[in-house]
Amino acid sequence: MFLIYSILYTAALLILFMPEYLKRPSDLRKKWLCDKFGFFDLLRITHHSSPIWIHAVSVGEVNAAMPFLRKLKAAYPDIPLILSTITDTGQAVARQKAPEGTHLVYLPFDLRIILKKCFDKIRPRLLIVMETELWPNIFRIAAERTVPVIILNGRISERSSRRYQKASFFMKKVFDHVTLFCMQSPSDADRIKSIGAEESKVIVLGNFKFDMDISQHIPFWAREVQGQVIVAGSTHAGEEQIIIDAYRENVYLFPGLKLIIAPRHPERFGEAEEVIRKSDIRYIKRSQLGPEGEDPGSKKFNILLLDTVGELTAVYGIATIAIMGKSIEGVGGQNPLEPAFWGKPIICGQHMENFPFIKDFYAAGAAFQVTSTGLAKKIKELLMQPEKAKSAGEKARALYLKNSGAVDRAMQIVDGFVKTPFA
Template identity: 30%
Template sequence: MKFFLYNFILILLLPLIISRLIIRSLKDRDYIKNISNRFGIYENETESNPVWFHAVSLGEVISSETLIKKILIDNKVVLSVSTPTGYRQAEKIFGNSLQIVYAPWDIYFFVNNFLKKFNPKALIIFETEIWPSMIKASSAKKIPIFLTNARLSQESNSKYSNIKFFVKEVVELFTLVLAQTNKHYDRFVSLGIDKDKIKIVGSIKFDKDNKIEKKESSVRDPNLIIATSTHSGEEEIISKVFKKLAFIDKSLKFILVPRHPERADSIGTIFKNEGTDCMILEDIPSSFDSNKILILKGIGFLDKLYKSASLAFVGGSMLKDYGGHNVIEASANGCPFIVGPYMKNFEDVISLFLEEEACIQIENSDELYDSCKKLIFDEELRQNMVDNAYKVVENNRGSMEKQYNYLKEYLN
């Protein structure tokens, strides 16, 4: 009855869900690309008994890369995503080595259509996606279900606990939960998952292929400051900080990379209305003028930018709506970084960096300005942060192999 009501409510909401997708497509046409996938309709030629791997968006696709490539050695994979940025990044990373599709909306017969089409031998969900119909329909077909690199923020745990009478019936269907830390282990147990089904394995995000770039071995622009993965409401703060920094040092250059590229034009309007000189580009230029802000419209730039910049602010962390983004890519590329106060999605990771004085966490725009100013003029502090970040990354590698070793018992 609970699952029936859940699906009935989603069906009633379907016109709103479709309308929201169409509105989003006004900024990014790819939101309605392959829209039939959302209803569980796929034209693809299918491989027999692939592993279904679900990575919801851009960050999850990037973070799961090493695990997916490991699984591909002995298995066919169909990778489902929910956003255009995730889809495009998956195409960049994997090309034709696997099938990439949009995940069906979480209505039972849409999911069932997917299962009939692909007949997967396992479902692997990355990080925090707990979709009742996806899990229930897969379990009904005796498909093993894994939650990998699993994390559950305190906020999410509180919300799920309010409907535990429903959630417990979903999460107890997991075959195995590979949790990042003891804290997440405890939260999953509190939702009703059997302790024997949960293994603590660390975070796969430390296992990205790139090694940390030492400052002396990389070509850095000492005047380049970047703001990455920014969200609505943060650009106004960054614009003011950049303007104040440019006033004290005329040689500084700034690049901003919004989390969602389709927002680049509206961000440019914000900056121009505030009298900030900016330019929107779709690629990183070989050079550009000092005291100018570049807004990059696209994805796939961060690795190169973190190798080039002397300082980064990692967005999604100034406003509580977002919960932060992955800081490991900055640290692995030897770029000292600053984050805001809201890092609930990376609470354990950011704690490791803070304990080793490997980053700076600020509370507001004034502290962001003060910290940027301090780092600009203190090369020794920047290098100490880089060295400390190197230790954090190196000391926490190895999760991917742990997770794969648990999975392969079921997959092979």
């Protein structure tokens, strides 16, 4: 089965390699190419250092991993850390937030010939995979070299579970190479067991996202934005137009109302700007304010396009209302805990499948689920009833604090593996 997987993976790689290479900015292509084939620049990590290797696929996983990484570095300052990602945005956020000395790489291709060289060169003492990135050959090579593999902050949606169940025979073999599954919720634990994970290897620790290390420093330019502000975070294709239409319905009722749109993927900044431009509403781009962000009050605008990486979490701090992207037109939603940290009322679309805990927020009145046609009405309701909006935000903050602590529980688990003598 592993041979068949490798053949299929190689076939897909032959088709996708060049588009993946060319879509990267020119200044990242060399590093991406070297890392993907296992030619890491690891001069600081000697053969005897036995680092801990952490993998986090993209921005959300990197952000969720940061409190854990900081605790890990503080507890074991002499053990090098390698943090791998798949996306460029994940790399960018990691460069900004990872503990000093963390070595950042792109995850190598999941091929034995590459991975054997990587593992033999860096000799990791532990491989930690954030959430549920399943890479059969990586897990297998780790097991062959007696490197424990831990899934941390694991989650698996019903949709993914159904898909994996079609290949449960193979998935069981993959899961045999995983040492421990630390899942976010009992439902996640049940689903991972249903597709082949041994019950004795599965535990529930909670969700790292409730422990995110969120900077309370709001950028200067954001602090200077006047009036009520709607922040639409991590939007996907098709959502900008829906949100702008809802904004247009309300801006005449609430003079001075501002809208900040933050597309999820940098490659969509241009596409999102075109949608805004066609709306014929005054707008500016965050990048026009300079690196430090000059006072945007000097520029007349209704909409601000947040065309930067890494600022959204802090910008939620000025929101009157937060709207979750990928929940209106996309599937899965985006992280509602960032605005919850700031105590903001949250509006979601119908698709928050990747965040099942959002049901607790709906039940508590801390977040509101709407259809695309009901978005404008819900915005109006919250702006007309500031006490209701404030109460919803307070409830969101309370739920955020109530569910924290997963990172400390994970550290207790990982301590046992790190303190075990490494061969």
